[in-house]
Amino acid sequence: MNYRALGVRPIINALSTYTKLGGSIMPPEVVAAMAEASRTHIPIDELQIAVGKRIAELTHNEAAYVSTGAAAGLVLATAAIIAGKDPQAIKQLPDLTGLKNEVVCHKAHRNGYDHAVRSVGVKMVEIGSKEHTDPAELEAAINDKTAMVFWTQGAMSGPGDIPIEQFIEIAHARGVPVLIDAAAQLPPVENLWRYTQMGADLVVFSGGKDLHGPQASGLILGRKDLIEACAVNGSPNHAIGRPMKVGKEEMVGILAAVKWYLGLDHEARAAQHDQWVAEWCAALNQLPGVQAERSFPNGAGQPVPRAKVTLDVDRLGITGDEVVQRLLDGEPSIAVAPDGPTSLYLNPYTLQPGEYKIVLEHLLALLQSVQQPSTV
Ligand SMILES: *Cc1c(COP(=O)(O)O)cnc(C)c1O
Helix, strand or coil: CCHHHHCCCCEEEECCCCHHHCCCCCCHHHHHHHHHHCCCCCCHHHHHHHHHHHHHHHCCCCEEEEECCHHHHHHHHHHHHHHCCCHHHHHHCCCCCCCCCEEEEEHHHCCHHHHHHHCCCCEEEEECCCCCCCHHHHHHHCCCCEEEEEEECCCCCCCCCCCHHHHHHHHHHCCCCEEEECCCCCCCCCHHHHHHHHCCCEEEEECCCCCCCCCCCEEEEECHHHHHHHHHHECCCCCCECCCCCCHHHHHHHHHHHHHHHHCCHHHHHHHHHHHHHHHHHHHCCCCCEEEEEECCCCCCCCCCEEEEEECHHHHCCCHHHHHHHHHHCCCEEEEEECCCCEEEECCCCCCCCHHHHHHHHHHHHHHHCCCHHHC
8 A cells, every 4th residue: 555645654663563553564474364365255253263263272262252453352351241141131231230330440550441341331440549459459349240350461550459360369259250451462472371371261462463463453362151252242243342343354364463473483583673772772872962771671561672762951952752753753754652851762573674774864863963063
């Protein structure tokens, strides 16, 4: 696609697998699988079951379901936990009259994506604070209206939380299912089975982030009975999930992506990223008023190195936020991660081969152009 013909400028992405930047770039294997899938009619519910079975085997899970994204996965998982396969309850959603209607979660975990959980009509019951949450608060929050407990893994989860294993244990002791949003928790690849092996009932992942699947795809992994309930609550059935239709191309595409991701040499990939970060830092550290260093792990605790670039704002006369904006406005448009007035991050893991050099050249040129004459 020639995006420029539409008047939309492509972006070199040294930021992250952001939905608003197009997620990730599918490898040729995934594109080929989708193209092949696009040529034939197929019974879609049978395909969903067959693909789910393969993905479950590959990811060491009991069962799997392909959704249109992790957020859609949260809607379906919540619906499946609340309504199960009961036709009356399924039809009634998001009206929760007579059904369990409370979801307990850490206050610190509240984030924009939990709108997906709330869209099933539930009330979020928050426990704890950003600093600390006590296991007793979870015990006290669970009652006979509690449909499930919900955990978001990411930059918002932290050392003040109830340890995840204990969170699961307390919920299960009361017969309450656990849903985990791990949408962006790849790498490491082992996370595809880590949370379910800890005992989580359902876990969602985005297919359009580091899995490099179709941007509009996601995975729900976990308990067989609940995955079956996801299917009943999802398209093509007339249920809450019907607007989140999954196409045959997404189903086959994400299966190809899972295979591709499991077969990746993750160590070689990490070594490559380390090398780019090292090159960035070495070059940037030549400039007066600029200090660059490897930062690891990333903000969400994932094993991905980044370059943290710190600016002497007085000396350079430009802030980190201004550098971020000027790179984005430049030609080509380059997205890097903002980090307030004095620093920014360069993230290697969404870059295409060769792009790390373009990012470096443009950042160097920008920082050289703002150097005060007296410092040269
Ligand atoms: C990206 C993300 C989502 C949404 O994933 P989609 O696949 O884009 O629907 C949900 N939760 C978290 C924590 C995320 O980072």
